[in-house]
Amino acid sequence: MSSLAVPVSEEDHAQGSPGAAVTLLEYGDYQCPYCGQAYPIIKEVQAAMGLKLRFVFRNFPLTQAHPYAELAAEAAESAAVDGKFWEMHDALYENQAMISHDTMMEIARKLGLNLSRFVEDIRARKFMNHVRKDFMGGVKSGVNGTPCFFINGKRHDRPWDYETLSNSLASFDE
Numbered sequence: 001m002s003s004l005a006v007p008v009s010e011e012d013h014a015q016g017s018p019g020a021a022v023t024l025l026e027y028g029d030y031q032c033p034y035c036g037q038a039y040p041i042i043k044e045v046q047a048a049m050g051l052k053l054r055f056v057f058r059n060f061p062l063t064q065a066h067p068y069a070e071l072a073a074e075a076a077e078s079a080a081v082d083g084k085f086w087e088m089h090d091a092l093y094e095n096q097a098m099i100s101h102d103t104m105m106e107i108a109r110k111l112g113l114n115l116s117r118f119v120e121d122i123r124a125r126k127f128m129n130h131v132r133k134d135f136m137g138g139v140k141s142g143v144n145g146t147p148c149f150f151i152n153g154k155r156h157d158r159p160w161d162y163e164t165l166s167n168s169l170a171s172f173d174e
Contacts, residue, residue, distance in 0.1 A: 004153040005140035008056050013085045015046065016054035022152060022172045024165075025056040027138040029146040030073060030092040031066030031099055038147045039093040041162050049169060057089060059134040060146050068099050070131060075104045075118075077127035082113045 008014070008023055026042065028035040046055055059076075061069030072092050079088035091107040092099065101122075108118045121127060138148065142155065149156040149165070152172050158164050 002142040002155045004150045004155075005142075006137035007153070012056045012058065013080065013089070014054055014056045015086060017051060018054060020054035021052050022049070022169050023054045023056060024169060025058065025150040025153075027058050027060035027134075027141075027143045027146060027148040029060055029062050029066055029069045030076070030089075031069040031096065032062060032146045033096075035147045036093055036096045038160055039090075041160065041165065044162055045166055045169065048166065053169065058138065059131045060138045060143055060148065061131065061135065062146060068101070068104075070128070071101065071122065072099060072104060073131040073134075074122060074125065074127040075108070077130050078118050078121040079108065079111065079113055081117065081121070082111075084111050084113060087111050088113075 004025065008025060012025075014023075024042070024045070026035075026038070028038075042055060046053055059073035061073050063070050076085055076088045076092060079085055088107060088111060091111070092104075095103055095107065104122070105119075108115060141148075141150070147160065149160060151168060156165070156168055158168060
């Protein structure tokens with residue numbers, strides 16, 4: 001079982017308490033259909049575990065297969081400037097089937113982001129290095145596809161259906 005090469009830090013996007021008993025980290029790609037399938041499962045697990053779980057998301061865009069994955073990751077990072085990372089994250093997955101530059105702009109509008117800053121961030125690729133840093137951290141951790149999960153720093157190589165993932169998380173919470 002491989003371990004997380006880059007420990008979770010204040011730089012990560014996290015939901016839940018830093019003191020939670022269990023940290024679930026996902027390396028994900030906004031255009032990956034499997035990540036899209038995992039998205040509602042993660043939401044369900046978060047609801048079930050409540051304060052016992054901290055969820056962390058890192059970007060791992062598979063650009064060869066998904067032409068908008070990197071741009072979507074950069075859009076989420078740009079939304080974080082306005083304190084809306086998770087809203088953008090959720091909207092990207094919820095609109096995954098029609099993801100495009102126009103879709104990202106529409107989501108930014110609906111979220112009330114500073115549009116001129118958002119447009120400039122995307123045009124200038126302001127968050128490209130941040131996304132690549134996440135990606136390289138994943139590579140160092142042995143990530144070779146998405147979604148890839150780590151529980152308390154240990155890679156979760158079992159299935160990620162609700163029951164299996166919940167049981168794996170519960171075993172770390174004992």
